[in-house]
Amino acid sequence: MSIVVINALKVPVVAGSELEARFAARKHSVDGSPGFEGFQLLRPVAGDERYFVYTQWATREDFENWRAKRTPHDPSGQAPVASGMDLLEFEVVDLG
Template sequence: MSIVKINAITVPADSGDELGRRFAAHGGSMAGVAGFEGFELLRPTDGRTQWLVLTRWADEQSFEAWKSSEDFARSHGRGPGRGAGVEASGRPTPVGTSSELWSYTVAVEQQ
């Protein structure tokens, strides 16, 4: 059964659109990643400042392998080939002020 990883990113109100643009710019970048089943970026609609990055994986090993990959490092500003939003120091300008990773298994699924 699938596992779900949710990265809850606290984002100042004036930075949410930039977070959305950054994720959109990487559309399709997860294609072909072993065990990756899907992704959604959820924008808050109730005044909260936490955006949710929801990913679904075949298993924990697939998620951990992706976290250890060069693709993960690059997409999170820790490798060569960084994209837009880079400070003079070469580090990406952060959009979020903090984040927290939540882990779940699917208890009941309806289609």
């Protein structure tokens, strides 16, 4: 059963374009990871300043394996754009 992991990043409005540029520069960095099924960066349009980083994985184990191996900081050495984050996890429901 696939899982979806959403990282909710609190990003000041003035820093949104910088966040988008950083993700664009690394958009294929997870592609070869076992069990990785997809990625989207969701931009806020009304009522919230959080960006959502949406990833889908074949299994929870695939996500945990990737998470254990990843480098949590921007390789460019730049300061973080987000001022806070929440991690949300969901199972994809098979509706038959």
